[in-house]
Ligand code: SF4
């Protein structure tokens with residue numbers, strides 16, 4: 085038997101001896117079936133500090149981005165109402181839905197790949213829900229109500245002046261921050277300029293926008309004041325996907341049960357006692373109320389608070405840090421190093437291909453998209469000099485930030501195009517007009533034929549559009565009939 089097998093057998097034995105009764109209950113639901121409000125102790129330590137710095141960067145970005153513009157347009161905009169989307173300054177139109185879908189697919193594969201390798205790192209470090217909950221609202225709560233014990237005391241005390249003062253202060257603070265976030269959230273949807281117009285011109289002139297602002301504020305207030313960790317446990321689909329995405333090589337916040345078990349008090353002198361002193365410090369700081377020593381759980385958002393808490397305890401009892409740390413099951417059980425598995429390789433290949441495809445689509449994306457269709461209900465007109473004309477509707481979308489003038493030319497047949505109006509398409513707009521295509525009758529090979537129309541900007545062809553031309557039945561067709 086080699087060393088690896090030895091370690092795995094010991095690990096399996098220790099894992100089997102772990103108490104499994106935690107599976108019978110949910111930390112956020114009481115025995116009576118009511119909501120158990122979690123009051124986690126404020127984390128402190130190296131990782132919490134790093135997460136705080138990261139959150140400052142993230143928050144600065146969140147509150148700055150809506151103000152950044154390129155050529156007068158926001159760098160990011162998700163205007164679902166007008167179906168206008170801007171990513172990194174590039175405007176996406178409904179016509180670009182395909183690119184958008186590929187972009188979303190790439191993002192999804194990226195998330196899967198990232199999760200397979202690093203578990204829920206995203207949840208702990210970058211998810212807006214965690215950042216706002218743990219780094220904004222929770223800090224306000226600690227500031228007003230004190231640490232976990234003081235919060236519990238406040239909750240248990242009857243309504244008196246102190247409770248009334250603290251609870252009202254918390255409500256006002258939470259509502260104000262929710263209102264602030266709602267303004268910026270709305271800014272990402274309709275643009276900060278529009279939010280500015282609402283502020284300048286008043287709520288009665290822009291009642292629709294104001295209603296959206298109130299709804300967003302109430303939703304944020306509800307989520308951060310009351311719903312909290314339930315978003316991660318019940319609403320977020322990402323957490324639920326963990327069961328399928330994670331494997332034994334995924335790196336997660338994990339308890340080293342091989343080193344920690346059997347747990348026991350510091351004063352316990354049993355010779356084979358593990359390093360866990362059963363102090364529950366890791367449980368007290370957990371914002372979802374779980375005990376990470378029970379293994380990977382859906383509720384764990386990888387916030388790393390338990391790592392900091394346990395490291396502090398290990399320092400006190402003179403044991404090496406890292407009893408709870410970022411590690412995979414194989415790192416812990418088989419003492420294996422992290423490997424680049426076949427699953428990771430496959431995901432990397434798919435992701436690379438998708439990224440290449442997405443880049444190609446973005447590079448080759450047309451600035452103008454054109455549709456030319458024969459005007460419904462119109463046949464052809466016979467003109468005096470043996471010519472046939474067809475009437476068309478042309479619809480253009482100018483995706484650029486400048487006015488463009490376009491000319492049209494027949495590409496595959498000799499003839500003439502007569503415009504009703506010149507094609508001057510304002511920036512980022514749709515434009516619609518009509519045009520006649522006039523062909524000599526002798527040029528018509530059949531009753532219904534395909535014509536190609538070139539779209540030119542400054543003498544350079546930027547697109548070719550195909551349309552159908554109708555004419556009288558051709559002699560050849562008569563013969564065939
Ligand atoms: S178990 Fe640890 S990492 Fe997971 S949510 Fe709780 S404190 Fe955060």
Ligand code: SF4
Pocket residue numbers: 339344359360361362363364365366367377393394395397407408
């Ligand atoms: S903080 Fe560390 S030592 Fe204390 S109970 Fe948790 S794992 Fe054990």
